Amino acid sequence: ETGVTQTPRHLVMGMTNKKSLKCEQHLGHNAMYWYKQSAKKPLELMFVYSLEERVENNSVPSRFSPECPNSSHLFLHLHTLQPEDSALYLCASSQDRFGQPQHFGDGTRLSIL
Amino acid sequence: EDQVTQSPEALRLQEGESSSLNCSYTVSGLRGLFWYRQDPGKGPEFLFTLYSAGEEKEKERLKATLTKKESFLHITAPKPEDSATYLCAVLGPSTSGTYKYIFGTGTRLKVLA
Numbered sequence: 001e002t003g004v005t006q007t008p009r010h011l012v013m014g015m016t017n018k019k020s021l022k023c024e025q026h027l028g029h030n031a032m033y034w035y036k037q038s039a040k041k042p043l044e045l046m047f048v049y050s051l052e053e054r055v056e057n058n059s060v061p062s063r064f065s066p067e068c069p070n071s072s073h074l075f076l077h078l079h080t081l082q083p084e085d086s087a088l089y090l091c092a093s094s095q096d097r098f099g100q101p102q103h104f105g106d107g108t109r110l111s112i113l
Numbered sequence: 114e115d116q117v118t119q120s121p122e123a124l125r126l127q128e129g130e131s132s133s134l135n136c137s138y139t140v141s142g143l144r145g146l147f148w149y150r151q152d153p154g155k156g157p158e159f160l161f162t163l164y165s166a167g168e169e170k171e172k173e174r175l176k177a178t179l180t181k182k183e184s185f186l187h188i189t190a191p192k193p194e195d196s197a198t199y200l201c202a203v204l205g206p207s208t209s210g211t212y213k214y215i216f217g218t219g220t221r222l223k224v225l226a
Binding site: 004006033040041042043045048055056090092097098099100101102103104105106107 | 117144145147149154155156157158159162164200202204207209211212213214215216217218219
């Protein structure tokens with residue numbers, strides 16, 4: 001299997017639930033990213049991991065909690081989300097953070113009831 | 114403030130009608146400019162990287178060019194399968210001393226048969 005794989009593809013949850021999004025990359029890349037994509041807005045960078053160390057946290061609310069157990073896997077743990085958190089959540093990876101392009105998964109479409 | 118602006122927001126072309134998409138940016142210390150294609154329900158797919166003014170890249174009916182202020186994605190004799198949203202992103206210095214990707218809101222292209 002190649003590329004960046006995200007699961008689940010769709011998720012519906014209540015505001016009091018706890019769930020996790022998973023991302024796996026098979027490209028041998030050293031950097032991984034979480035983005036939020038909402039209609040008519042640019043992709044919003046949430047978190048950046050480089051060699052499993054979090055190097056950027058873009059003022060994201062604490063109800064989103066990332067985890068990077070190794071260079072191939074990235075998780076986004078969700079708890080007590082708000083309706084405005086409904087969006088497409090994209091994972092990406094790149095060889096490094098200094099000029100290489102990012103490769104994206106197909107995202108998780110999250111709906112908060 | 115660093116930003117990326119794409120125009121037009123939406124574009125409808127007849128099959129075979131060539132046109133150009135624009136990506137203008139304000140960022141000091143550009144490390145790279147990236148073009149992506151995004152189909153509905155999918156993540157962005159990497160197309161091109163441009164690193165310096167005057168650089169050009171081509172792939173099938175697409176050609177990307179870069180100046181010090183903007184990039185163009187030229188589409189020659191488009192086909193219906195070229196219909197997608199085209200995203201532009203720049204990589205530049207962040208306030209934390211590292212680098213960050215900044216995305217535009219995209220151009221939605223529709224090619225009619």
